[in-house]
Amino acid sequence: MLDINKIRKDFPILNRTVNGKPLVYFDNAATSQTPQQVIDVIVDYYSNYNANIHRGVHTLSQEATDKYEDARHIIQQHFNAEKAHEIIFTSGTTHSINLVANGFASLIKKGDELIVSALEHHSNIVPWQMLCEKTGATLKVIPMTLEGELDMEAYANLLSNKTKLVFVNHISNALGTINPIKTIIDQAHKFGAAVLIDGAQACPHIKPDVQALNVDFYVTSAHKICGPTGVGMLYGKEEWLTKMQPYQGGGEMIDQVTFEKTTYAGLPHKFEAGTPNICGGIAFGAALNYMNAIGFDKIAGYEHELLEYGTKKLKEIEGLKIYGTSKNKTSVISFNLEGIHPYDVGTLLDKMGIAVRTGHHCAQPIMDFYKIPGTIRASFAFYNSKTEIDALVAGVKKAKMMLS
Amino acid sequence: MQTIKEIQDEIVDEFSMFEDWEERYQYMIDLGKTLPLIAPEYKTEDNIIKGCQSKVWVHAEMEDNKIAFTADSDAIITKGIIAILIRAFSNQHPKDILEANTDFIDQIGLKEHLSPTRANGLVSMIKQIKMYAIAYQTQLQ
Numbered sequence: 001m002l003d004i005n006k007i008r009k010d011f012p013i014l015n016r017t018v019n020g021k022p023l024v025y026f027d028n029a030a031t032s033q034t035p036q037q038v039i040d041v042i043v044d045y046y047s048n049y050n051a052n053i054h055r056g057v058h059t060l061s062q063e064a065t066d067k068y069e070d071a072r073h074i075i076q077q078h079f080n081a082e083k084a085h086e087i088i089f090t091s092g093t094t095h096s097i098n099l100v101a102n103g104f105a106s107l108i109k110k111g112d113e114l115i116v117s118a119l120e121h122h123s124n125i126v127p128w129q130m131l132c133e134k135t136g137a138t139l140k141v142i143p144m145t146l147e148g149e150l151d152m153e154a155y156a157n158l159l160s161n162k163t164k165l166v167f168v169n170h171i172s173n174a175l176g177t178i179n180p181i182k183t184i185i186d187q188a189h190k191f192g193a194a195v196l197i198d199g200a201q202a203c204p205h206i207k208p209d210v211q212a213l214n215v216d217f218y219v220t221s222a223h224k225i226c227g228p229t230g231v232g233m234l235y236g237k238e239e240w241l242t243k244m245q246p247y248q249g250g251g252e253m254i255d256q257v258t259f260e261k262t263t264y265a266g267l268p269h270k271f272e273a274g275t276p277n278i279c280g281g282i283a284f285g286a287a288l289n290y291m292n293a294i295g296f297d298k299i300a301g302y303e304h305e306l307l308e309y310g311t312k313k314l315k316e317i318e319g320l321k322i323y324g325t326s327k328n329k330t331s332v333i334s335f336n337l338e339g340i341h342p343y344d345v346g347t348l349l350d351k352m353g354i355a356v357r358t359g360h361h362c363a364q365p366i367m368d369f370y371k372i373p374g375t376i377r378a379s380f381a382f383y384n385s386k387t388e389i390d391a392l393v394a395g396v397k398k399a400k401m402m403l404s
Numbered sequence: 405m406q407t408i409k410e411i412q413d414e415i416v417d418e419f420s421m422f423e424d425w426e427e428r429y430q431y432m433i434d435l436g437k438t439l440p441l442i443a444p445e446y447k448t449e450d451n452i453i454k455g456c457q458s459k460v461w462v463h464a465e466m467e468d469n470k471i472a473f474t475a476d477s478d479a480i481i482t483k484g485i486i487a488i489l490i491r492a493f494s495n496q497h498p499k500d501i502l503e504a505n506t507d508f509i510d511q512i513g514l515k516e517h518l519s520p521t522r523a524n525g526l527v528s529m530i531k532q533i534k535m536y537a538i539a540y541q542t543q544l545q
Contacts, residue, residue, distance in 0.1 A: 019425070340480075341458060341478055341479035341480060342457075343457045343458045343479040343481070343482065343524060344433075344479050344480050344481045344482075346457075347429075347481050347517075348429060348481075351425045351426075351429065358457060359457050373458070373459070373478060374457070402426070402429065402430055402433055403433060403480060
């Protein structure tokens with residue numbers, strides 16, 4: 001069991017009020033809050049050893065480099081990557097996906113097919129559309145069902161020898177559906193296609209094992225996992241990373257530069273041009289340490305309890321419809337009140353100190369599928385409580401009364 | 405005829421009677437619900453302003469050198485604010501519309517709805533109102 005009162009004390013922001021009410025933070029799928037343990041690491045970095053890394057011979061630079069590379073090892077171990085240089089620091093999931101999409105430009109040709117799913121965030125759609133425009137490849141879409149699950153039969157039919165890449169999220173940000181990624185990966189591999197899994201929504205709840213999954217690329221952001229914004233990672237199998245072209249040119253990513261020819265540095269530096277978010281990377285490692293100390297099994301178990309409790313309580317409200325009803329989902333409840341615009345409900349909930357997300361959640365194709373302008377999304381984290389869910393339910397009831 | 409400033413002062417006065425956010429929002433919701441704001445034939449793709457969160461439609465016509473605005477939104481609170489904006493800016497001379505501002509929205513505690521990052525279409529709607537005013541003003545000259 002999680003000691004929820006003790007955990008809540010780790011998050012200073014949970015003590016604040018919004019519009020005169022205690023903050024109820026249910027926008028965790030957009031960004032998670034930061035525990036004191038991670039804040040301390042950020043303060044320590046800027047207070048004691050802020051320096052540019054990898055080049056300096058002075059002590060501060062060495063300390064910062066060591067901590068930054070330690071963080072890479074923490075991430076490697078967390079995701080069970082075989083090699084540390086298979087972990088590339090990026091500015092976040094979107095950057096990671098763009099890096100792969102650009103790196104593949106020279107490996108994709110006209111007539112090739114790429115497969116995306118109907119459940120994706122725009123950031124796992126648009127970079128690939130750009131790649132298709134550049135190369136003349138075609139984008140195919142795995143359709144979704146009413147429950148918000150992927151149609152796996154349709155997926156099997158989309159795969160062929162023309163398929164070069166498949167990119168699917170581990171968990172849908174708009175609906176919370178956990179996708180059967182192991183099956184998706186295995187089936188794609190039968191046709192020699194590489195698979196990228198967008199783990200932005202999964203990593204707060206699940207500890208993925210990239211070797212067990214045998215995934216080619218796994219990407220995520222630190223700020224969804226109690227870390228800071230502006231930093232994330234790309235896991236890529238060494239064989240793919242070696243084949244891919246570098247995404248950005250600049251310092252750190254070179255071996256030798258002359259005006260005639262530049263040779264690139266080895267992995268991971270080939271993909272890490274410029275001064276990185278050093279403090280962010282170190283704090284990313286600290287955030288994973290924090291989460292692992294609590295334990296992902298415990299986190300997932302408790303969040304499932306919150307999901308069941310919230311679903312049951314919200315369903316009792318007449319006219320409330322939940323989108324994404326897969327049995328296999330994480331602690332995200334996307335819903336609407338009949339005849340009421342999600343923006344109105346979100347605005348009133350904010351007045352009551354309750355932070356939810358409203359709108360299309362950067363997943364317009366899903367909203368088009370349900371023929372709705374958007375949803376209200378409450379996403380729970382391990383530091384949320386049932387009392388907070390009660391406040392949400394009371395808030396939704398009140399909003400409904402005011403808007404009906 | 406009341407000037408824009410007089411109407412705005414009147415609205416600020418009305419809102420000062422509300423004791424808390426609930427009364428303020430309930431009033432806007434009621435405004436949003438009751439007012440027919442635009443003729444259905446003007447609720448077209450051409451007149452739409454797409455916010456990320458809610459949609460807004462705006463239509464303008466000039467009669468006797470005054471612009472009459474009609475508008476609508478798919479979200480009730482947005483529609484309530486539109487009702488207030490239209491009350492202030494509609495049936496006014498283009499020049500007066502161009503010179504007027506929306507500071508009164510801050511004074512009635514609804515400032516957050518006019519934040520450009522809110523993406524509810526209202527900021528674009530005010531821009532659109534000003535654009536119509538510029539266009540009609542040019543016609544008059």
